[in-house]
Amino acid sequence: MIENIELKRVLPQVFRGSEKEAPVKDSELWLRECVVFSRGSNYIIEAESGTGKSSLCAFIYGSRRDYDGQILFDGQDAAALSIDRWCELRRRSLAYLPQEMRLFPELTVMENVMIKNRLTDFRSGDEIRRLLSRLEIEGKADERAGRLSVGQQQRVAIIRALCQPFDFLLIDEPVSHLDARNNQAVASLIAEEAGRQGAAVIATSVGNKIRLEEFELMRL
Amino acid sequence: MPLPGQIPSLKMSNNTVWRLLRHNISAGQIAGYALASFVGLAIVLTAIQFYRDVSSVWNDDDSFISKDYLILSKRVEGVSGLFVRSSASAGDTRFSEQEIADIASQPWARKVGRFSSASFNVYAKVELGGSSMGSALFLESIPDEFFDVTPKDWTYEPGRSSYVPVILSKDYLSLYNFGFATSRGMPQVSEEVIGMVPLKLSLSGNGRQEWADARIVGFSSRLNTIAVPEEFMQWANKEFSETPAEAPSRLIVMLDRPGDPQVESYLEEHGYETAGDRADNGKAAFFLSVVTTVVIGVGLIISILAFFILMLSIYLLLQKNRTKIHDLMQLGYSPAQVSRHYHLIVIAVNAGVLLAALAVMLAASAWWGAPLRALGSEPASAWLTVGIGIGLMLLITLGNLAAITRTIRRSFYA
Numbered sequence: 293m294i295e296n297i298e299l300k301r302v303l304p305q306v307f308r309g310s311e312k313e314a315p316v317k318d319s320e321l322w323l324r325e326c327v328v329f330s331r332g333s334n335y336i337i338e339a340e341s342g343t344g345k346s347s348l349c350a351f352i353y354g355s356r357r358d359y360d361g362q363i364l365f366d367g368q369d370a371a372a373l374s375i376d377r378w379c380e381l382r383r384r385s386l387a388y389l390p391q392e393m394r395l396f397p398e399l400t401v402m403e404n405v406m407i408k409n410r411l412t413d414f415r416s417g418d419e420i421r422r423l424l425s426r427l428e429i430e431g432k433a434d435e436r437a438g439r440l441s442v443g444q445q446q447r448v449a450i451i452r453a454l455c456q457p458f459d460f461l462l463i464d465e466p467v468s469h470l471d472a473r474n475n476q477a478v479a480s481l482i483a484e485e486a487g488r489q490g491a492a493v494i495a496t497s498v499g500n501k502i503r504l505e506e507f508e509l510m511r512l
Numbered sequence: 513m514p515l516p517g518q519i520p521s522l523k524m525s526n527n528t529v530w531r532l533l534r535h536n537i538s539a540g541q542i543a544g545y546a547l548a549s550f551v552g553l554a555i556v557l558t559a560i561q562f563y564r565d566v567s568s569v570w571n572d573d574d575s576f577i578s579k580d581y582l583i584l585s586k587r588v589e590g591v592s593g594l595f596v597r598s599s600a601s602a603g604d605t606r607f608s609e610q611e612i613a614d615i616a617s618q619p620w621a622r623k624v625g626r627f628s629s630a631s632f633n634v635y636a637k638v639e640l641g642g643s644s645m646g647s648a649l650f651l652e653s654i655p656d657e658f659f660d661v662t663p664k665d666w667t668y669e670p671g672r673s674s675y676v677p678v679i680l681s682k683d684y685l686s687l688y689n690f691g692f693a694t695s696r697g698m699p700q701v702s703e704e705v706i707g708m709v710p711l712k713l714s715l716s717g718n719g720r721q722e723w724a725d726a727r728i729v730g731f732s733s734r735l736n737t738i739a740v741p742e743e744f745m746q747w748a749n750k751e752f753s754e755t756p757a758e759a760p761s762r763l764i765v766m767l768d769r770p771g772d773p774q775v776e777s778y779l780e781e782h783g784y785e786t787a788g789d790r791a792d793n794g795k796a797a798f799f800l801s802v803v804t805t806v807v808i809g810v811g812l813i814i815s816i817l818a819f820f821i822l823m824l825s826i827y828l829l830l831q832k833n834r835t836k837i838h839d840l841m842q843l844g845y846s847p848a849q850v851s852r853h854y855h856l857i858v859i860a861v862n863a864g865v866l867l868a869a870l871a872v873m874l875a876a877s878a879w880w881g882a883p884l885r886a887l888g889s890e891p892a893s894a895w896l897t898v899g900i901g902i903g904l905m906l907l908i909t910l911g912n913l914a915a916i917t918r919t920i921r922r923s924f925y926a
Contacts, residue, residue: 350926353842355838355842355924355925355926356925356926357925375846375847375921375924376846378924379841379844379845379846379847380844382842382843382844383844388842390842394839394842396532396836396839398531398532398535399528399531399532403528406528407528407529407840407843408843408844410528411843411844411845412844452843456844
């Protein structure tokens with residue numbers, strides 16, 4: 293279990309040399325001495341496009357390493373984690389919804405969700421079906437993911453991300469393609485799941501924010 | 513109402529992963545690899561087995577291709593040997609310790625054995641039905657390991673043994689049977705009959721004389737001499753010789769590689785002679801080993817090329833599927849879980865190739881086995897070749913698997 297994620301003077305390597313310029317200069321995250329995300333809290337990171345919010349998620353999730361500074365999981369340097377340890381974290385502690393969703397277009401909605409659930413064995417088929425129906429895509433369960441609209445894909449990807457236990461849920465622009473009603477549905481589902489597990493939600497947004505009730509807003 | 517995905521059975525999900533990963537697998541490339549690999553491995557294994565089968569022909573001591581032994585002597589020049597009998601000047605035809613050491617240190621010489629000859633007088637007598645025949649004889653001995661025959665009772669303990677065992681050159685028997693006996697109207701005798709003839713040896717010298725019973729216990733086609741056990745020779749030389757043991761004038765050399773051209777040039781250089789024409793037979797063996805080496809080399813090159821074909825198509829496949837592989841690992845699939853599917857294909861294909869190549873090798877071996885048996889030689893066992901095949905394929909497969917794992921681990925980070 294991870295209680296705290298600390299960012300110490302973290303900076304994407306593409307921003308090297310522009311430390312004194314926007315967006316790094318005004319950022320509440322980049323190059324700060326110590327930024328802490330704690331379990332049980334919600335964070336919304338607001339940013340303009342091109343400021344590196346997807347990079348931040350990828351750094352924390354371990355899929356990219358092109359940053360300076362340190363990311364610490366309860367004091368342990370994430371850069372030192374082995375591949376196997378990362379895989380384990382991705383099944384037990386870190387859930388992630390990438391901005392591009394990364395669904396497999398040739399697989400059905402159900403298969404896309406099951407491919408994750410199989411690893412974690414976290415939910416029954418019934419539960420998954422209830423989640424689909426709660427986000428109003430149960431009718432698409434056997435549809436190939438590639439044929440869904442972007443908004444529908446976003447909801448499938450959210451359900452897939454929730455098919456595991458987590459301490460931190462990283463969601464990169466989770467509602468960018470959702471209307472207000474669906475935004476509300478997604479937000480309440482996420483808040484409920486995170487609350488039940490005592491987890492933290494770190495959501496990024498360029499404008500359309502997820503409608504979480506309590507959150508700390510940070511500017512990237 | 514059950515949904516298809518409702519049962520999270522491992523099988524179904526495994527198939528899902530497999531469906532993703534098998535994308536871009538080219539049956540043509542795999543078939544091309546399998547064919548090339550099969551041809552290469554089949555050539556290597558068949559050549560090895562051929563070499564082993566055929567060389568078993570001259571590992572048979574009695575075979576038409578002589579084994580890798582040389583009997584060396586010095587050339588007898590003019591008539592010097594006729595008049596001089598002192599060890600100092602007759603040193604011409606004897607091998608000094610230095611010369612023996614030099615021969616033993618040659619890369620082609622595995623072992624050197626010395627002929628020790630009797631330095632006392634030997635007279636042999638045969639008594640059959642009251643009449644007796646006799647002749648002066650010479651005796652020699654060499655270390656037991658150089659004999660092509662190992663008759664039982666080939667030991668001698670002074671005072672204990674009831675007779676002295678003798679090994680005779682097969683040539684002598686032929687000489688008697690087909691030369692002497694036929695022209696004189698005397699009976700031809702078999703090896704078995706000769707073995708039953710009681711011999712009496714008169715050993716004399718150093719002012720003493722003694723009779724000893726002897727029996728011919730075997731015939732050698734390698735040695736053209738009358739051989740007795742070394743133990744007997746040492747004892748008899750001590751008892752009856754007037755001079756200290758002399759340096760040997762003949763050597764027997766066990767060769768490392770039959771027909772090695774270095775041997776010939778060495779003998780030429782030092783003016784040594786070899787007995788008979790055995791060295792010529794060795795040339796056939798040498799030629800065979802060269803040809804086999806070339807064929808095995810070609811097979812290995814084909815195998816190596818095939819290995820690279822597979823490596824290339826693996827890299828290509830993994831490159832094409834890189835996004836999927838990366839995404840699976842993003843979900844928490846470990847590199848091992850992803851690699852496993854590709855490992856299974858490689859293992860299956862390589863196992864198939866190995867089995868096919870082994871089948872070809874065994875079939876070929878059976879095909880030339882019949883004529884080999886007709887030459888009186890049993891083909892070698894195929895187990896070593898099978899082992900080599902398994903070993904080679906294991907090596908290739910491990911290389912493939914390691915490459916897959918490495919490439920997939922590299923796709924872990926974006």
